[in-house]
Amino acid sequence: MTLRKPIIAANWKMNKGPAEASEFVAHFKLEAADLEKVEIVIAAPFIALSSITGKNFAVAAQNCSDKESGAYTGEISVSMLKEVGVEYVLTGHSERRSLYGETDLEVNAKNCQILDHGLKPIFCIGETLAEREAGNLKSVLKTQVTEGLKGICNEGVLNCVVAYEPVWAIGTGVTASPEQAQEAHAMVRGLIAELYTPEIADQIRIQYGGSMKPANADELLGLPDIDGGLVGGAALDPESFLSLVRSAVNSVS
Numbered sequence: 001m002t003l004r005k006p007i008i009a010a011n012w013k014m015n016k017g018p019a020e021a022s023e024f025v026a027h028f029k030l031e032a033a034d035l036e037k038v039e040i041v042i043a044a045p046f047i048a049l050s051s052i053t054g055k056n057f058a059v060a061a062q063n064c065s066d067k068e069s070g071a072y073t074g075e076i077s078v079s080m081l082k083e084v085g086v087e088y089v090l091t092g093h094s095e096r097r098s099l100y101g102e103t104d105l106e107v108n109a110k111n112c113q114i115l116d117h118g119l120k121p122i123f124c125i126g127e128t129l130a131e132r133e134a135g136n137l138k139s140v141l142k143t144q145v146t147e148g149l150k151g152i153c154n155e156g157v158l159n160c161v162v163a164y165e166p167v168w169a170i171g172t173g174v175t176a177s178p179e180q181a182q183e184a185h186a187m188v189r190g191l192i193a194e195l196y197t198p199e200i201a202d203q204i205r206i207q208y209g210g211s212m213k214p215a216n217a218d219e220l221l222g223l224p225d226i227d228g229g230l231v232g233g234a235a236l237d238p239e240s241f242l243s244l245v246r247s248a249v250n251s252v253s
Ligand code: PGA
Pocket: 011, 165, 169, 170, 171, 172, 173, 209, 210, 211, 212, 230, 231, 232, 233, 234
């Protein structure tokens, strides 16, 4: 089995402009030894990205255009993100799917655009409570994974990180139980093995997202198919986010 390097990402959502982002970074002190074991990413609002690049963690944008350039008022292209030092871009986050109507087709176009420019998608998937209760967990994940990765080759998919985020756990304080999280992660890895190869499925990192916090991180990150976290609320404070980094370090120590 491949040893997958855990990846812990902060998703600040629409919080922290340049001043607050700089203040966070000033208080966010990472140990060199920890950085060898864990990859750290911060997904900041567009206008705060430049304030936090060039440090010892990777920077992510929370969205991008699926177009190259042109008359798309208000949009930001992947090449612009690359110019300011962005390495990852979130795609398919449930808030973008539910509040802004993003479809699997658009998520796929963004994933392709990001990979074409040499950046890496953090591709989010996850079911709603109604879908889970109706017994549709696997079919929902299968559609999202299959459509979102359409046309992406073996080499491309290895540059993607998948984030499994049950919609009912995002920002609600309700976390998936270890059994629920492990089951869904193993399912996603199985889907990737079917779409690509078992070797690729073994290498790809799958983060858990949805009310991850210092109190539950050790347990979640200790599960065999969970390779990190995508964290909203608990990543707004540097001490809390550092504690999650420690949990990820401990999960591989
Ligand atoms: P949460 O958000 O940790 O606040 O639940 C996670 C996310 O939306 O990525």
